[in-house]
Ligand SMILES: O=P(O)(O)OC[C@H]1O[C@H](OP(=O)(O)OP(=O)(O)O)[C@H](O)[C@@H]1O
């Protein structure tokens with residue numbers, strides 16, 4: 001599994017404001033979008049392209065276009081939805097599918113409560129959006145599901161990852177066409193499996209406390 005941490009002062013600065021407990025929802029949403037756009041630049045480096053012939057005001061030339069089928073972007077609800085705008089700003093022709101997943105905060109079991117994706121993902125490059133990789137349970141389920149549907153590759157964009165969750169993914173998804181693009185690898189998980197120092201519950205900070 002390829003893992004890239006985007007080491008850039010813009011990312012570090014925006015992430016610091018995002019982590020701050022005083023940062024209100026409105027600013028948190030905006031910063032999440034901006035951070036995703038910075039991660040997306042790196043995450044799409046291997047997106048498939050084809051040569052296209054075009055005419056400039058001066059001459060004919062050969063340029064580059066996204067190959068078909070177009071990339072599929074999959075935000076994991078709720079918190080991943082906060083990353084969608086920032087991603088499709090860079091890849092406006094991408095298609096978007098949805099996975100609704102939540103971890104039970106006591107048992108840490110993952111519930112998939114919604115799925116709206118093409119049945120057949122054969123040959124598709126898929127980009128999964130979820131800000132938090134904590135125990136790795138959610139992302140492991142999501143990636144397996146997408147590969148089972150035939151996805152050619154899965155690239156996950158996350159803001160924060162815990163070393164414990166990264167190890168789970170490395171062990172469980174070893175040898176599969178999976179990459180991770182992150183803004184930071186944090187220190188550890190706490191006793192409630194929250195990322196430390198982290199940013200709290202990303203879904204709650206984006207959208208308010210879930211019922
Ligand atoms: O790596 P894990 O231990 O599985 O935890 C990470 C998951 O937890 C959060 O979602 P949550 O379950 O809080 O749902 P929400 O986005 O609706 O708040 C986060 O957005 C991930 O999906």
Ligand SMILES: O=c1cc[nH]c(=O)[nH]1
Nearest residue numbers: 134194195200201202
């Ligand atoms: O720190 C964490 C861990 C899981 N989910 C979150 O939103 N935050």
Ligand SMILES: [Mg+2]
Nearest residue numbers: 201202203204
């Ligand atoms: Mg949550």
